[in-house]
Amino acid sequence: MNRERTALVTGGASGLGAAAAQRLRADGLAVTTVDLDGADRSCDVTDHDAFTALADEVGPIDVLVNSAGIVGPNMPLLDTTNEQWRSVLEVNVLGTVNAMRAFVPRMRERGWGRVVNIASMAGKDGNPDLAAYSASKAAVIALTKSAGKELATSGVLVNVITPAVIATRFNDSTAPEVLAHITSLIPMKRVGRPEEVAELIAFLSSDRVSFSTGAVYDISGGRATY
Template sequence: MVTYPEGATALVTGGASGIGAACAKRLAGAGVRVVTADVAAGADERLDVTDADAVENLAARLGRVDILVNSAGVVGPSAPLVDVELEDWRRTFRINVEGTFLVCRAFVPAMTDAGWGRVVNMASIAAKDGNPGQSAYSASKAAVIALTKSLGKEVATTGVLANVVAPAAVESPMNAGTDPAILARSQSLTPMARMGRPEEIAELVAWLCSEALSFSTGAVYDASGGRASY
């Protein structure tokens, strides 16, 4: 049975839409108090995850959260590596990697002090496969996987578990500007022959955030419609 600590609070970054919003809805439906944070309108808190001061200020205002879902991210440039502008590369890493780092750094210490917590960071199957035309995105999400593996080992004896989810292409606003050819390639590689839905990813995240999970940390959970092969 999937349960959460009584009075648990969750912070979901990128919570205004897509996977983040679906995760927030799923956790709230299970009785968890959810705070969403996003640069977009509609979130409970306006937060640029690349702004270290803003992240630390949010942590000071919210205090301890029991569950942290880092879903804020961008696809970045859709172009061959040799044509990617340096600033586009850096922006992708700032949001996807530095943002995840800053939020974890700000909120994990209170979890370890409390002796319980769940961290779920959002990566991508591209982190394993390396999507052509998405070198910045693929590399940044690979960094998120490595970051989470390290964090999971660091907090393994504290009661805090940190894991990462690696979806294939999902029907979400983040993919609205993605090159259609890249999305078509992703679907062609997926045995289920379709894109994922945000609520499907949220179900996996909800389990990873729950008390049902007890012996997994620093692990990668695929949600790829069969695309993942390792």
């Protein structure tokens, strides 16, 4: 491709989204960040109609990074409510689905695209007192595998990253005892840095990945070995 590649990053105002946007710009991509506030574009990823309109305004993109997400309730499963579950699933799962349905069709038409979904190690292991979050991230992993198979011959590659604990504002709302527990599971005995995750996102957003789709990439300091 001779033209400048373009990318859109949801949840791009802070944390992993902001780090991904910075790293992709360093690779020469024209990046649009999307968030509720503090980003290039303001949009609620749970609002399908608004996100479809945003796609029409932004136009075709080459790379989609789905980083928008919330932690949800920090409490035992039996104490959670249906509304808490709906809130987490709408942002973390339907938000990812809305973005893919809005932007991937034009990637497929042009025969090239990269989608990087951000899940979590919680989606593989299941973290105590984070049942809704863990379930939502497991769903993101599964939908990535499905989409990767559906688009496998289209030139659009869809992969998912499963970070362990990363030092971002995202974890400010996580109960200290929960954060301590999941950090203790990391063999490297430290949390990850946003820029470390951004390097993996940059790889998965490029031509450097060509025979991997529907795959799950751990970045966990050794926590996951499967």
